[in-house]
Amino acid sequence: MLSPVPLLPPGYRSRPTTTGDIPAIHALVTDCERLLYGRSRSDAGAIAADLTRPGLVPESDTVVVHDPAGRLVARAWVDRRSEVDVHPEHRGRGLGSALLDWTLARARQAGTDRVVQTVPDADTEAVALLRAHGYAPLVTAWLLEFAMSAEPEVPDLPAGITVRPFAAADGPAAHVLVQDAFDEWQERRQGYEEWAAHTVRRPTFAPQRSALAFAGDHLVGAALALDDPGTDEGYLEQVAVRRDHRGRGIARLLLRHSFRAFHRTGLRSCTLWTHSDTGALDLYLRVGMTVRHSSTVFRKDLGV
Template identity: 35%
Template sequence: MPAPLHLPPRYAERPLTLADAGAVARLMAADELATTGEVHIEEADIVAEWQRPSFDVGAATVGVLGPSGDLVAYAECSGGARADAAVRPDHWGQGIGTALAGWVSARAAELGEPVIGMPVPQDSPGDRLLDSLGWFVRWESWVLALPEETAIPARELPAAYAVRAATTQDHEQVWTVIEDAFLEWSERERETYADWVATNVERPGAEPWNIRVVTDPEGAVVAAAVLVMTENGREGFVSRLATRRDQRNRGLAQALLADAFDAARAHGAARATLSTDSRTGALDLYRRVGMEVESTWVHRATRP
């Protein structure tokens, strides 16, 4: 286990459990609001990640308790090159973020990770802190939104191709298409099918229609999107969008994106969003279909 955190007097640390997901979401929401003016995180996001079979919540997390005993900060690092951390704004400036960054680095070293990083809003307090600690920028990412009442331009599918909601029988093909595409540019191990199901199919609030597919004339899944609806139903976020390599440059991704956003609006969403990063080269594609950048993030990393 990493060494104990160096915390201010009257603060304490402990491993977290799945029952802490709501408290973690609330402190992350306070952090997001203070740094970006918006809140995107939901408890379902935390639960979906922590309920993965590969995720050992107790070993992969640390929580910081304030003087009154409430959770005021946390970090997680479960393997792979990505970690997360947040400090409630009313507890900034006391060295807690520095302590958590050290814990993440030590935890990654224990796991044998050559590099570990986390996303932070560009030029935010978290970004500046990690910069001061020597964490470098690996890539940029952007959250994009489709203006209300704007529609993605329609793209006609090739003959005998179809776009529809996925069935349970499609799920393994969806996982394969998405993982194959994302592993072309991301540096991580292949996500297991069981973890994918836990994060996407079994995510709290997920509905069968949230997973969208394009099928070829033989009925095989050749493109897929995963749509996440916010708890209040007012926003549809495309968390994954992928096309099989041999099926690209046929307009499948644009047709699928339009279908996903139309499905979100049909179920009450006023906003349609997604994120992408500089490794994918997809930013211009999303801009061309009318999406606008809302915020810019950087992935800050260190070598343990």
């Protein structure tokens, strides 16, 4: 069965995404972020990792759009989750609506029962477009910031806990820890290869700024850090503590270790994302983080 094709405005053409498109997609996403936030924070590694999601077939589940001059000006992909980006200079021409229609048609063809898409709350046009297509809010996500004018203080270690930076052999144990911790709210467990592509194998992964907590020889907590090229801040991709060691201050300890490590490289802020299903917002606010901006994860049930 042939995959659906986006019904684009005259002069635009589409094709499936290839790995060679990653730099141009990164530039597109960066321009979209700068329009909304005045800065960019995406990296090419995250885009490459999305294209290797288990079950995603680039030939049928992805699309890039070129304008009449041959410039890549929009992209979309769908595999339970979906993303649609249209360059600011090409908005208002029907590209976003055409690509959103394409994601839904492809999801239905694949037998997917629902699709979710995350949209910044500041992007009011995109929010209105999703609502017009029958999407409903699912969860709220926040980008939190920790400002570091002075070197952050690190609390004392809880009894029996040691902390050290991430080492090359820690990947499998960190994967199990994160998946166990995230089981409470994530839709599915990620296999090691998928998880690693988004974290420890990202070109921007920062092992020396990623803090791990141990009880004896057992990993009980992790804060996995990324460098944020082109910015003056660090980023924490994932923070997790084993359930039987929560309430002991381990998360706060790991956060402060990573904050301090970033500060010692000359950075003066560190950010991370969390969302309402995790229940972690209050923890981050108590540590001294503040909300920079928010997004909403929207869901559309397809009745498949």
